[in-house]
Amino acid sequence: MTSGVKMKSLSRIGAATLLALLSLFTAVPAWALDLDGLMALLSQRKSGEARFTEERTVSTLDSPLRASGTLTFTAPDRFARYTLEPRPESMEVQGNSVVLKRGNRTRQLALDAVPELAALADAMRGTLSGDAQALRKHFRTEVSGGPTKWVLTLTPVDAQLAGSVRQLEIAGQGADLRSIDLRLAGGDRSLMLVEPLNATPQK
Numbered sequence: 418m419t420s421g422v423k424m425k426s427l428s429r430i431g432a433a434t435l436l437a438l439l440s441l442f443t444a445v446p447a448w449a450l451d452l453d454g455l456m457a458l459l460s461q462r463k464s465g466e467a468r469f470t471e472e473r474t475v476s477t478l479d480s481p482l483r484a485s486g487t488l489t490f491t492a493p494d495r496f497a498r499y500t501l502e503p504r505p506e507s508m509e510v511q512g513n514s515v516v517l518k519r520g521n522r523t524r525q526l527a528l529d530a531v532p533e534l535a536a537l538a539d540a541m542r543g544t545l546s547g548d549a550q551a552l553r554k555h556f557r558t559e560v561s562g563g564p565t566k567w568v569l570t571l572t573p574v575d576a577q578l579a580g581s582v583r584q585l586e587i588a589g590q591g592a593d594l595r596s597i598d599l600r601l602a603g604g605d606r607s608l609m610l611v612e613p614l615n616a617t618p619q620k
Contacts, residue, residue: 452560459545459547459589461592462492464490465490465614466490466614466615467593467594468487468614469485471483471608471609473606474605474606476604483502483503484500485501486498486502493546494510494511494546496509496538496541504519505519505520513529514527515527515538533581536582537582537585540556540585540587544594552571555574557571557572559572565590565591566589567588567590568586571584571586571587581602583601584600585598585599595610595611
């Protein structure tokens with residue numbers, strides 16, 4: 418009888434100990450990423466090309482605007498967007514220069530002349546190149562998930578930028594971006610889905 422009581426007590430202690438150990442391991446998952454870990458992962462890729470589809474919701478329009486095309490990136494600071502539908506146009510950013518083309522018209526300007534555009538360009542290039550300093554220059558950063566599936570949330574720290582951009586959420590898998598969700602202060606939104614043409618194999 419005493420032996421049976423002892424065995425039950427040991428069983429309860431063993432179960433309690435096991436639960437305590439499991440709680441320690443699950444409290445902070447070993448696969449969880451911080452910003453430095455994510456940047457190290459993303460910096461492995463020096464160039465890339467992807468297809469995109471974008472849906473923009475504008476408060477003054479009854480239906481969303483849709484676009485599709487390709488994106489290219491070459492480290493450390495060249496990023497280009499080539500829209501094919503609904504009409505051909507492009508934006509090429511390198512260093513402090515941005516070139517916009519639509520039809521037969523071409524416009525070139527310095528990024529620092531348009532602070533909001535410069536911040537968004539730094540957000541994209543900083544993420545693609547794994548440059549944490551570029552991101553922290555304009556945004557508070559929050560990372561969730563792990564190496565195989567992560568989300569980077571960027572919230573403006575500058576009042577002027579926050580007046581137009583509420584939040585930028587970038588999601589990815591491994592070293593590949595999969596979506597870019599831009600939410601503007603006025604309620605408008607742009608959601609871009611990205612399909613890498615040379616995606617990193619997922620383990």
